[in-house]
Amino acid sequence: MESTYGRGGKQASAKTGGGKSRITITEVDGVIVATVFVLLLIGIIMVFSSSYYTAMTKGQSMFSFFIGQSRAALLGIVAMIVMSKINYRIWGKLTPIMYLASIVLLIYTGFFGKLVNGARRWIEIPVFGSFQTVEFVKLALILFLSFLFYHRKDMLKSWVGIGIASIITLVPAAIAWQHTDSLSSGITLAAIGFGMIFIASPYFWRFIGLLGVAFVGMVSYLTFSTGHQSRRFATFGNPWADPLGAGYQTIQSLYAVASGGLFGLGLGNSRQKLMYMIEPHNDFIFAIICEELGLVGASVVILLFCILIYRGVRVAMNAADMLGTLIATGIVVMITVQVIINIGVVTDTVPNTGVPLPFVSYGGTSILFLMAMVGILLNVSRYTRKRG
DSSP states (O other), X not given: OBOOOOSTTOEEEEEETTXXXXXXXXXXXXXXXXXXXXXXXXXXXXXXXXXXXXXXXXXSOTTHHHHHHHHHHHHHHHHHHHHHTSOXXXXXXXXXXXXXXXXXXXXXXXXXSEXXXXXXXXXXXXXXXXXXXXXXXXXXXXXXXXXXXXXOTTGGGSHHHHHHHHHHHHHHHHIIIIISOOHHHHHHHHHHHHHHHHHHOSOHHHHHHHHHHHHHHHHHHHHHOOSHHHHHHHTTTOGXXXXXXXXXXXXHHHHHHHHHTTTXXXXXXXXXXXXXXXXXTSTTHXXXXXXXXXHHHHHHXXXXXXXXXXXXXXXXXXXXXXXXXXXXXXXXXXXXXXXXXXXXXXXXXXXXXXXXXXXXXXOHHHHHHHHHHHHHHHHHHHEEEEEO
């Protein structure tokens, strides 16, 4: 498709196989911006509420996690603004380098990363501090696959092409899972890759077969292996089978959810954060939301995510070209998968694996890269296509 892009909201005609389409340059999607800002604000408030007691028991200021989350949010907003002003097509030549660099970073992290709770998922960067490498890998994978599928449109018409795309997806996913001991990161990366393959693939049933093989392989591995992730998988649905081990955090989470009732115990009044739950400001912050704000507060958070995901899907459907559609799809899939897994783990509807709740859970690297990707999504939203 040949097209010209106007300025300041002007429309430009572009010839396509089915007639003409109009590419309109507009302002960024304001609903996405507003929704993300509200989620960030909720995250800052809930991080403080859920972390002040933990901080004081560690001899830190009660505001330490609050300050860290606020700083990350401000940096994230800057990253979002900058990325929203950079045309998404400009990343093309950089994506192979970004992808290869992400693999190298993952391998380096597995060998030399900072050891936290028995896993190496962070590296120390002077001035910046701890950096979780898998967040960069998510961005690199989304951009690399988007440009690959866009420039090689016939790639997924053959099993060889599907196999190559699967390998590109599974290499960082497998390294994240096994080398840095992060099942959640592996699942998220695999979901991003296969979601984009699904959108770009012309053959639906081939994709279903591919997905089925991957799912059976993962479940089989978790069932018959002996790692701590497998122990978590074994206690799924019945965490009381190992109440002081793999099922402990899930049990405490269910207590928090059940205690909240309809309107919650009140902001700051959670009981489970008083050293019953381990680091409640991280992956299990949604349990504290349920306990303090009740079903009403939890429903508001879920509604905000639904709005964000819906607007992201609209951006993908109305993007000016397939490249914009693929990039938007990857970002939306990433957010959706993390929300589903996080809330599922908190409510024991999916096996326990550590996934932060986007924009809400404590984590500087996660917030920074999420906001940068929202900026790219906003840039895609500026270019919309309306067929005549």
